[in-house]
C-alpha cells in the first residue's frame with residue numbers, strides 16, 4: 302500500500318513515497334506479535350514501512366523502518382534495483398559454466414570487466430539481470446551467450462540467494478551450466494555485447510582453480526568476486542586432498 306507524505310528523510314524535508322506493510326496481505330502477520338522466549342520477550346522482527354529517498358534509472362535508496370527482535374523500532378538504509386521483474390523476488394542470475402572439451406582439462410568460464418562501483422577490473426562468474434517474463438534458465442543461457450559467446454546447457458539452479466543483505470535486497474539464482482566445447486558453435490565463440498559492455502573471457506582449469514586465481518591476482522590489479530573465490534575454496538577443500546587420511550581428534 303503506497304501513500305505520498307511530506308517527511309524528514311536524512312535531515313531533508315521532502316515528499317516521499319511511503320509503502321506501509323499491509324498486515325491483511327502479509328502471510329507473516331500471525332508471527333509479528335510478541336512471542337514468549339526463555340530469557341526475555343522476543344518480537345518477530347518485521348518491516349513497518351519503506352520510504353523512497355532517491356530513485357535513479359537502475360537503483361533506488363530507501364529508508365526502511367523495522368521492528369527488531371527486542372521490539373525496538375529502528376531505521377535501515379536500503380538500496381534496491383529498479384529493474385526487478387514484477388511479481389518476483391530475484392534480480393538476476395550468476396552462471397557457473399564448465400567448459401568440457403576432448404583432450405583438455407575442464408575449465409571454469411570467468412569474465413573480467415571494469416566495474417565502475419569498484420573503480421577497477423573484477424573477476425566474476427558471467428552474470429546479468431533477468432528480463433521481464435524470463436526464467437532463470439533462459440536468462441542464464443542468454444547472458445552466457447552474450448558475455449562469452451558460448452552456448453550452454455543448464456544442469457542445475459540454486460534457490461534465490463542474497464548478494465549483499467546488509468546493503469541491498471539484491472538477489473540471484475546461481476545457474477550451473479555445462480558447455481560442450483567440441484560443439485562446432487563453441488569452437489570459436491563470438492560474444493554479443495551491448496553498448497558499453499567490455500568483457501574479457503578467462504578460462505581457468507577446475508582442478509587448479511584457486512591456485513590459478515591466486516596467480517592471476519598476483520599478476521594483475523584485479524578484485525575477485527567473493528562467489529568465485531568461495532567456489533574455488535570449496536573445490537580445493539572438497540576434492541583435492543586425495544592422499545590425506547582422516548585424523549581422529551580428541
Ligand SMILES: Nc1nc(=O)[nH]c2c1ncn2[C@H]1C[C@H](O)[C@@H](COP(=O)(O)OP(=O)(O)O)O1
Pocket residue numbers: 359360428429430431495496497498
Ligand atoms: N547499477 C547500475 N548502474 C548503471 O549505470 N548501469 C547499470 C547498473 N546495473 C546494470 N546496469 C546496466 C549495464 C548494462 O548495460 C545493463 C545490463 O547489465 P547486465 O548484463 O544485465 O548485468 P551485469 O553484467 O551485472 O552488469 O545494465
